[in-house]
Amino acid sequence: MAKIFTPTYIYERVDKIPFEILEKHNIKGIMFDLDNTLTDYKGIMSEEKIEWIKEAKKRGINVCILSNSHRQNKIRDLMMKLDINGLNFAMKPMLKGYKYALNLLDVKKENACMIGDQIFTDIWGANRFGIMSILVRPFDENEEFWVKLKRPIENLFINKKKK
Helix, strand or coil: CHHHHCCCEEECCHHHCCHHHHHHCCCCEEEECCECCCECCCCCECHHHHHHHHHHHHCCCEEEEECCCCCHHHHHHHHHHHCCEEECCCCCCCHHHHHHHHHHHCCCHHHEEEEECCHHHHHHHHHHHCCEEEEECCCCCCCCHHHHHHHHHHHHHHHHHHC
16 A cells, blocks of 8 residues: 555655656656645746756656646746646546646656655656656645645655665
8 A cells, every 4th residue: 555655766856856767767758746846836946947847858858737736827837938738736646637647748658757746646646647756855835734734644655765
C-alpha cells in the first residue's frame, strides 16, 4: 500500500532535477503541478524554474500544467508565458486529468512523468496512472489549511523513501 504513495524520485525543487534522470527514463513529456511546485500561491515563478522549463523544451520534452487550482487566470497567464498547455481543476489524484494531460503532451505513458509537491494528489495519482513521479519540496508556507494538515503524514513516506 505504501508504494502507491512513494515517489520515484525526490528533489529539493524543479530546477534541481537533472535532465540525465529524465533521459535515463526516456521521458518525453512532463506534467507539472502548479502551486508550490512551479509557482507560489500568488503565481510567481522563479527565473531558475523558467530557465529549466525552457531547457526541457529545447531538449524535446513536452510540458504541461496539471493543477487542482480553480484559479483559471493564474494558470492561463503562466501557460501563455511559458508557451505550454494545461488543465486546471484536474481533481488529482483522480485519473481523468492525467489522461487529458497525456493527450496534451502527445506521448506514451512510459514516456511521461508527473512533478509535484504533494504525495496525496500528485504522486498518488501519477503512480496509479502508471507514470514516473517526482516529488519536489514545497517552498511557499502560505498553503491552504487542508494541505498543511497532510504534510506531517506525507513526511512519513518521504522519510521512508530516504532510507
